[in-house]
Amino acid sequence: MITSVGATQTTTSTTSGEPTTTAEPTTDATTGSATDESETNTTTSTSTDASTTTGTSSGAAESCEDGEQNGSETDVDCGGPACPGCVDGSACVADTDCAGMSCVDAVCGPPAATCDDAVHNGSETDVDCGGADCPACGESQACAEAVDCASQSCVGGSCAAPACDDDVENGEETAVDCGGPECEPCGDALGCEVADDCKSGVCDGGLCAIPLCNDGAKNGDETDVDCGGQHCDPCDDGLACEVDGDCVGDDCTGGICVGASCDDGVKNGGETGVDCGGPDCAPCGTVGLVINEVDYDQPGNDTAEFIELLNTSGAPIDLSNHAVVLVNGANNSTYATINLAGTLAAGQYLVLAHANFVVPAPALKVTITSGIVQNGGTSPDGIALVDKSAKKLVDALSYDGPITAVNIAGIGTVSLVEGTPLPGNVIDDAASAGSLARLPNGQDSNNAASDWKFTKKPTPAAANLP
Structure with a gap:
């Protein structure tokens, strides 16, 4: 067994710019005799007037070329305030530690794709749009599937303009290919925002309602609001009609229901014959x-x-x-x-x-x-x-x-x-x-x-x- 009795200590000062070494004798535990050691461990500091005391462990001065991560380096021989920037994949603390000036999650590398970096990157299908993370793309921009497009229509790898026959609810449509200012009105039970979105002329709770004879709209086969046609009551005088049966007075003249008169060629009102008899018209003459x-x-x-x-x-x-x-x-x-x-x-x-x-x-x-x-x-x-x-x-x-x-x-x-x-x-x-x-x-x-x-x-x- 070898026992160290006295360790050599070396104090080096760079004040004068020249290192000074003082050696003290060591004792060999085997022979008990003192032995002069000429081996010296030296630590050099580049800082003026700095003193460093090192032990016998092999501590080397910081260097950007020593193959080790030491001093203020963030990775081997790079990073920190004194060494060159690190290559992508190296450890870092700040962007300045990296040659590419980009430290992402403590690793040098290109910045993460964002939807506002004006670059087509990440999962985007076009610049800053499409893909899993960014907003949908506009017309004529690249796409991979319908969800990449604001129009929900991807045709031949390009976002198509909304159309009334593309089987998609897009543009200003209120349901698939109907409603809005451009497309045909929607059928019953389909989406709507206003009455004009519906064939029935009634939008109730966001859905087109079935035509009724009391819904306050001219719809179905009605000739005027809630009257006329085959299903609703006849219309009053002055309202629109198509045939005499659409009118209370059984007289449709020029598309308008007219009141019973003694010269309309129709037996109506209180007449007992065609345009005669009753309380208002002249007595009926010869019939035949x-x-x-x-x-x-x-x-x-x-x-x-x-x-x-x-x-x-x-x-x-x-x-x-x-x-x-x-x-x-x-x-x-x-x-x-x-x-x-x-x-x-x-x-x-x-x-x-x-x-x-x-x-x-x-x-x-x-x-x-x-x-x-x-x-x-x-x-x-x-x-x-x-x-x-x-x-x-x-x-x-x-x-x-x-x-x-x-x-x-x-x-x-x-x-x-x-x-x-x-x-x-x-x-x-x-x-x-x-x-x-x-x-x-x-x-x-x-x-x-x-x-x-x-x-x-x-x-x-x-x-x-x-």
Whole structure:
């Protein structure tokens, strides 16, 4: 065993700039004799006037090239205030310890990717967007899947603009491909923000509601708000309609429900007949087959002339053995007889007109020769509707003057004036289009002066208009 009895101590001062060594004798424990040691452990400090005392452990002075991490170094021979910056992967305390000036989690290396560093890095699919950590990308920016895009639509690696047919709820849509200012309204139970987002016109609690007849909106097949159509009650006067049945008064004129009147061509209100009877209209006259409208003098176009008959009764009328007889009042003789046939339904019209004259269904038509109806040039002229089997006059009109006695074969002598004759100014003037018409439509009170009026609105096969 070797026992150290006395250790050599060396004090080195750099005050003079030269190291001074003092050696003291040591005693060999084996021989007991003192031995001079020339070996000296020396520590040098670069700090002026500094003194260092070291033991026999091998402590080396700090060096940036000694292959060891010592002194203020953060890793072997690098880092700290005195040594060069460390390479990536080395230990560090501050950015200045690193050659790349980046110390992340005590290790030199590139800074962590962020969503605002203006660099396409990390899991981003484009600069500062997309991926797991950053906001979604805008149109035309790169993407890997739909969630990388604000539009939720990634097409061919690029974010697509919102569209109304991309099967994604994006843009200003309130549900998938519907709602908002650009797309079609949404169906029932789909998302919405305002009424216009919905086909039903009702957005309730963020969802499009099913159309109801009390939801305060015009929806479903309603013709106006909560009325009309097949499912809701008829609309009041002044509201929109499509057919008569949409209206309380059963009269849709020009797309608007109108109140019952004595000249609307409809049995409504308190009327007991079409535009007659009840508390407001004139008493109903003869009910049955009547001459309802006559256009006998068109300006230079005889093919537009017509005679209209109307069944004002509530039952079909057999036209067999009925005829329209045309009378020339200048010599009180008949000049044409037009035989009728078939059946005319209740409320149905029959029009006698030129072959090219278009008569809309469901009205019936009898073709007559153009210009056959005399235009009053040899006034007066007249029209008689007769029942040959019953040998009676059914209805008559004398125009451009009264015809009070004419002999009709098989019928006898009859007057074509009912009650008071037409005033002299009630004529079908050739200077403008027009006709003589029963107003109210179909009214036959057996008084020509009150039943017939001139109108500038001929309506063959439809209700007469003032």
